[in-house]
Structure formats: C-alpha cells, structure tokens
Amino acid sequence: xxxxxxxxxxxxxxxxxxxxxxxxxxxxxxxxxxxxxxxxxxxxxxxxxxxxxxxxxxxxxxxxxxxxxxxxxxxxxxxxxxxxxxxxxxxxxxxxxxxxxxxxxxxxxxxxxxxxxxxxxxxxxxxxxxxxxxxxxxxxxxxxxxxxxxxxxxxxxxxxxxxxxxxxxxxxxxxxxxxxxxxxxxxxxxxxxxxxxxxxxxxxxxxxxxxxxxxxxxxx
Numbered sequence: 001x002x003x004x005x006x007x008x009x010x011x012x013x014x015x016x017x018x019x020x021x022x023x024x025x026x027x028x029x030x031x032x033x034x035x036x037x038x039x040x041x042x043x044x045x046x047x048x049x050x051x052x053x054x055x056x057x058x059x060x061x062x063x064x065x066x067x068x069x070x071x072x073x074x075x076x077x078x079x080x081x082x083x084x085x086x087x088x089x090x091x092x093x094x095x096x097x098x099x100x101x102x103x104x105x106x107x108x109x110x111x112x113x114x115x116x117x118x119x120x121x122x123x124x125x126x127x128x129x130x131x132x133x134x135x136x137x138x139x140x141x142x143x144x145x146x147x148x149x150x151x152x153x154x155x156x157x158x159x160x161x162x163x164x165x166x167x168x169x170x171x172x173x174x175x176x177x178x179x180x181x182x183x184x185x186x187x188x189x190x191x192x193x194x195x196x197x198x199x200x201x202x203x204x205x206x207x208x209x210x211x212x213x214x215x216x217x218x219x220x
Contacts, residue, residue, distance in 0.1 A: 009038055012052045016068055019054065025072045027079065033102035034072060042095035042123055061113040063210065065093050066156070070207055077177045077190050077204045078152045080104050085147075087169065089140035089212070090156030094120025100154070101130040108147055109133065110140045112213060141212060143169045150174060157212035158186045167193065179209045 017035045025031060040051035043065060047057045057065040075096065080086060080103040088097055091111035097120065100107045107130075111117050117135050124130050136144065140155075141163050148169035155166065155178035162178055170176050172195045179186035188207040192200040 020072045030076045033099045042093040084151035086152040087150040088154045101133040107133045110136045110138045158209045179207045
C-alpha cells in the first residue's frame with residue numbers, strides 16, 4: 001500500500017523528533033508537542049519541501065522561521081508546565097506559539113508586524129485553532145503588562161540585556177529564555193527569577209537570531 005500525503009507528513013514529524021532527541025532535547029512533553037505541529041504548515045510555500053530540514057527559513061517582513069533545533073532548545077529550556085501562563089516575544093509564523101499552546105495553560109504572543117500576526121492566526125486556525133493562544137500586535141520590548149505576571153517568557157529575538165519590562169512581568173520563580181548578544185551571535189540564556197527579584201543566569205547554548213526591533217512604528 002502506498003504512503004498517503006498525511007502518512008508522509010506524520011513520518012517526517014516523527015523523524016524530526018528522533019533527530020531532536022539525539023541532539024539533547026529530552027523533555028517528553030516538548031517532543032510530543034513538536035510531533036503534533038506540522039512545521040510544513042508554517043513554512044513559506046516555496047520552502048515546504050525542506051520544512052523538516054534543520055535549517056532556518058526566510059519569511060515575510062524580513063524575519064526568519066528558526067531551525068527546529070533552535071526552537072526545540074528554547075522551548076525545552078523553558079520547561080513549561082500545563083498550568084503556566086507564557087509570554088512569547090516574536091510571533092513570526094506562529095509555529096512556536098502553536099507548540100507552546102500544547103504545553104501551557106495560556107499563551108500570549110506579541111509581534112510588531114501585522115502581516116505576521118494575521119498569517120500566524122490563519123495557520124493556527126488551519127490546525128483547528130488554539131483557544132488558549134492569543135496573538136497580539138504590539139511592541140515586544142514592552143511585553144503585556146495587562147496580562148502579567150507570566151510563569152514563563154520566551155524572547156525570540158536577540159537583546160544585549162534582558163529587557164527590564166519583561167523581567168518585571170516575570171513571576172517570582174518564573175523562567176525567561178532570551179538570546180543575549182549582538183547580531184554576530186548570542187548566548188541562549190535562561191533567567192530564573194528569585195522571590196526577592198534576583199536573577200539566576202545560565203547559558204544553555206549558542207544561537208543566532210535577529211535583533212529585537214525597538215522604538216520604531218508598528219509595521220502594517
């Protein structure tokens with residue numbers, strides 16, 4: 001019996017999960033969430049043939065869909081619990097937000113590009129929707145104070161230092177993952193906020209992401 005397109009898609013996702021496990025992604029919940037989300041749906045049409053290759057892909061507005069291993073490393077580092085409220089800075093295609101929605105109680109994802117937000121909403125709707133996932137047009141550096149505090153914050157853009165507004169919205173005991181450094185490359189860093197507001201900082205890998213855009217008008 002020949003393999004259907006759906007069978008082939010499931011096989012590619014399973015192979016991706018096996019590859020990520022071999023690269024050190026160990027949390028079962030992370031791997032299961034990755035296996036349930038078709039990356040091909042979130043890849044630009046012209047790149048869908050390589051959607052499951054471990055490479056980043058260019059998307060609209062000059063942005064990037066990060067490689068599966070980078071996204072898995074960031075999500076795995078967050079160690080999201082099923083009761084956690086998660087803030088994501090940088091919606092992009094919506095792929096990571098969709099993954100997080102499988103792990104968390106609530107996900108709020110912020111992007112300054114209206115085109116990306118609208119496209120991500122469409123893709124997530126094609127999955128059947130995610131009632132616990134809200135995509136917001138806004139300045140990621142400011143976070144979402146009206147919906148804070150958050151147990152987990154994922155910053156999917158490079159910053160030279162952790163934005164104070166985001167740290168203020170992180171709940172004591174909470175975790176923030178952010179790429180710290182300049183455009184040449186960054187340290188993927190985990191920050192754990194103490195009850196007294198102190199930060200425990202750990203480098204969990206190297207990464208290269210585009211810098212966070214600040215102080216410019218929101219794009220259409």
